[in-house]
Amino acid sequence: MATDKSNIQLITNGILNENPIFRLVLSMCPAVGISTTVMNGIMLGVAVLFVQVFSSVTISIFKNVIHPRIRIPTYTLTIATWVTVIDLLLAAYLPEAYGKMGIFVKLIVAFAIITMRLEMFACKESVQASFWDGIGMGLGFMFGMMAIGFVRELLGMGTLLGYDILGFQPLLFFVLHCAGFFVVGLMMAFFNYVEIIYKKTKQGA
Amino acid sequence: MKDIFTIIIRLTLACIMAGLVMGTTYIFTSNAKKHNEHVNEQKAMYGLLGYGPANQAPDSMVLHAFYRYIVSHDDLLHLGYLVPLQDKGFSFVTIDLDGNFVAARQVDITGKEAIEEEARHQAIAAVLDEEATIRYADKTIVATNDGRRQAYLLPGAFPGFKTFIHVMLALDPHFTVLGLEVMEHEEDPGLGGEIEKDYFKNQFTGKPYEVLKHLDVTKTPLPDDYRRALEADRTGMSADDVRVIQEQYKDKDIYALTGATISSRAVTNGAKAIVKKFAYRLGILDKVLAQENIAVPF
Numbered sequence: 001m002a003t004d005k006s007n008i009q010l011i012t013n014g015i016l017n018e019n020p021i022f023r024l025v026l027s028m029c030p031a032v033g034i035s036t037t038v039m040n041g042i043m044l045g046v047a048v049l050f051v052q053v054f055s056s057v058t059i060s061i062f063k064n065v066i067h068p069r070i071r072i073p074t075y076t077l078t079i080a081t082w083v084t085v086i087d088l089l090l091a092a093y094l095p096e097a098y099g100k101m102g103i104f105v106k107l108i109v110a111f112a113i114i115t116m117r118l119e120m121f122a123c124k125e126s127v128q129a130s131f132w133d134g135i136g137m138g139l140g141f142m143f144g145m146m147a148i149g150f151v152r153e154l155l156g157m158g159t160l161l162g163y164d165i166l167g168f169q170p171l172l173f174f175v176l177h178c179a180g181f182f183v184v185g186l187m188m189a190f191f192n193y194v195e196i197i198y199k200k201t202k203q204g205a
Numbered sequence: 206m207k208d209i210f211t212i213i214i215r216l217t218l219a220c221i222m223a224g225l226v227m228g229t230t231y232i233f234t235s236n237a238k239k240h241n242e243h244v245n246e247q248k249a250m251y252g253l254l255g256y257g258p259a260n261q262a263p264d265s266m267v268l269h270a271f272y273r274y275i276v277s278h279d280d281l282l283h284l285g286y287l288v289p290l291q292d293k294g295f296s297f298v299t300i301d302l303d304g305n306f307v308a309a310r311q312v313d314i315t316g317k318e319a320i321e322e323e324a325r326h327q328a329i330a331a332v333l334d335e336e337a338t339i340r341y342a343d344k345t346i347v348a349t350n351d352g353r354r355q356a357y358l359l360p361g362a363f364p365g366f367k368t369f370i371h372v373m374l375a376l377d378p379h380f381t382v383l384g385l386e387v388m389e390h391e392e393d394p395g396l397g398g399e400i401e402k403d404y405f406k407n408q409f410t411g412k413p414y415e416v417l418k419h420l421d422v423t424k425t426p427l428p429d430d431y432r433r434a435l436e437a438d439r440t441g442m443s444a445d446d447v448r449v450i451q452e453q454y455k456d457k458d459i460y461a462l463t464g465a466t467i468s469s470r471a472v473t474n475g476a477k478a479i480v481k482k483f484a485y486r487l488g489i490l491d492k493v494l495a496q497e498n499i500a501v502p503f
Contacts (some may be wrong), residue, residue, distance in 0.1 A: 036395035069208070073220050081223040085230045092234035093239040098228050134353075148224055172463060177394045 005134040014136025019145030020113040021184065022191050024099030027113040031148060034104065038161050041149035044104045045142020047086070049135065051108050052080045056122040056134035063123045075118045076109070083108050091129060151183050214335035217233055218363070243320070245374070246388070250358050253375035254348055254385040269503045272325065272344045273486070278337040283307055285339060287319070287329060287488055291500035295319060297329050298499065304489040306497055311474045320331045343482065347503035354503055359483055363475030366397045366468045373478055380484050385476060397468030405469070407435040407474060408459050411451040414484065420477050422469050423458040431460075 005013065016132070018024055023030050034040050055078050059066070066074050087105045090098040117137050122130040153159055156174030158166035173179050254263040270279055273470040283299045290296050295314050314328040322341060329339055336345035349453055359374045370390040375383035385400040399405055404427065412420065433440045434450035461469035473477040 005264065033392060040394050065215065066219075067212050068215050073216060077219055077223050081226050086226075086229045088230045088234045091235035092241065098476070103394070176464060177393075185225050 002013070002114055007128075009127060010132040013141065015143055016131065016140075019049075019140045019144055020137055021141065021148070022188050024113070024116070025188075027111045027141065028184070030107060030204075031145060031175055031184060034107070035145050035152060035180060036156065036175050037153040037159075038146055038149040040104070041144065041145030043101045044107075045138065045145050046102055047105045047108055048111065048114070048141050050086055051079060051082050052114050052117060052132035052138045052141075053131060055079050055114055055118060056130040057117045057127055058082070060125060060127045060130035066083065066123070071119070071123065072115070075115050077138040078118070079114050080109050080204065081137040085189035086123025089153065113137065120156040147187060148183050151187070232298055233320055245437045246360070249373050250346060250375075250388045251343060252375060253358065253386055255383075256355055262304040263350065266355065267502070268346050268348050270319070270346045270489060272319070273342040274329065274344055275340045276333070277340075278334060279290055285329070285485075287312060287325065288494070288501050289316065289405065291502050293378065295328075296499060297332060298490075298493065298497075300489060300493055304492070306493045309497060309499060345487075349503050352502070356383055357483070357487075359479055360388070361475065361479040365392055365400075365470060365471045366465070367391050367393075368399070370399070370471060370475065372472070372479075374409075374479055376480065376483075379479060380417070382409045382412045382417065382476075382480070385472075387472075392468050394463070397465040399462045399463070399465060400468050400472050404432050408453055411455050413455065414480065416456055417477055420473055421458045421463040422466065422473050424461050424466065427460040445502075455460075469496060
């Protein structure tokens with residue numbers, strides 16, 4: 001079964017139609033736990049993007065030799081390998097970036113979104129399609145994390161990307177873990193509302 | 206049945222391949238990683254002493270490291286210190302648990318080799334009895350200026366909210382804290398992760414030993430003027446003003462981070478324990494070194 005979507009469609013699919021956070025509602029632990037600032041969102045997004053692309057391509061290459069009954073352990077193994085490799089490479093050659101991102105990279109092994117994309121897409125599709133799908137999903141995840149981080153950082157700490165915007169801290173509650181659920185829920189509602197309005201105007205026209 | 210075998214074989218192959226990939230990367234990157242860690246540590250040490258790219262350390266300043274080991278031999282526990290000697294080489298000084306001198310053995314190792322834990326271990330094991338086992342405990346760096354002790358640098362680790370928090374403490378010769386640097390931690394970003402921020406870690410700066418011994422955390426909010434002084438790098442407060450405010454707050458407890466009392470308390474108690482133990486051990490070591498006329502460069 002080959003996908004009939006073009007590369008561009010695969011990317012926009014990850015960002016909009018099947019956005020990992022707002023649509024698929026996967027990998028909520030990092031979305032809630034880490035997305036306290038925009039910078040955290042970008043860092044984790046970049047890390048996920050790399051791991052997702054590498055894992056998708058690897059699984060897509062080896063899809064014919066993976067026994068169907070042990071596919072999940074194989075996926076986990078693949079993800080863990082890439083996470084370790086990226087972690088080691090960052091620590092060795094980009095110590096500055098590692099100082100900021102190291103903590104996030106190690107978290108990725110447990111992300112549901114990556115396993116899910118391997119199971120739903122990479123194990124059936126061509127290498128090229130998997131590559132673009134990985135990029136789309138990674139970007140979608142990064143977009144989601146940044147959007148949540150934007151709201152939480154602005155409302156929780158009064159800053160954006162570390163720069164003081166408001167000059168005071170409106171509500172520290174938004175930095176705490178539980179607030180992540182509220183923010184995700186409200187943003188999901190907002191996006192659904194936008195979609196309903198969009199469809200209605202389309203039908204009306 | 207046949208299925209099981211193919212599953213086993215394929216899973217094994219997948220594991221071996223993953224292992225090979227990770228192993229190869231590790232081999233290629235481990236040296237660079239070690240080098241980075243060493244550079245980081247050096248930078249943090251000079252930073253705590255108040256030196257940086259803009260303000261180079263004087264040539265008369267030297268850092269001497271000594272290492273503490275636990276030596277067990279026939280149910281006997283001794284403390285062993287690998288100390289550098291005035292003229293050349295190292296000496297491994299063992300002290301019993303009551304603080305009495307046991308033995309001093311010349312260790313054949315250069316200063317550069319001593320940085321590597323493995324090489325150090327082998328050199329010490331070579332001069333000890335065969336039955337004795339040694340375990341590395343910690344290291345201390347003494348910064349001297351023209352041969353006079355200027356500061357102690359203590360790397361240390363203690364459990365935080367999640368895993369270990371690795372810190373580096375700088376003390377002056379009277380055990381007053383010169384600074385605290387968080388080297389490595391995995392606290393939650395935005396909450397416990399704030400321990401690495403200036404407004405928390407700089408609270409330790411200037412705390413005298415007497416205050417530190419009974420240091421606790423308080424949940425009262427951080428006063429605005431103190432915060433401005435702690436974040437002097439950002440607010441641009443002059444060094445003299447900072448010193449005045451530091452003096453004013455030096456007897457106060459550590460102001461806990463909002464939403465991260467456990468992490469705040471972990472760092473406070475951890476730093477307290479490191480300094481208290483160090484002050485006690487250094488007293489004994491200095492006494493023994495003086496008694497036995499072991500000439501050390503610090």
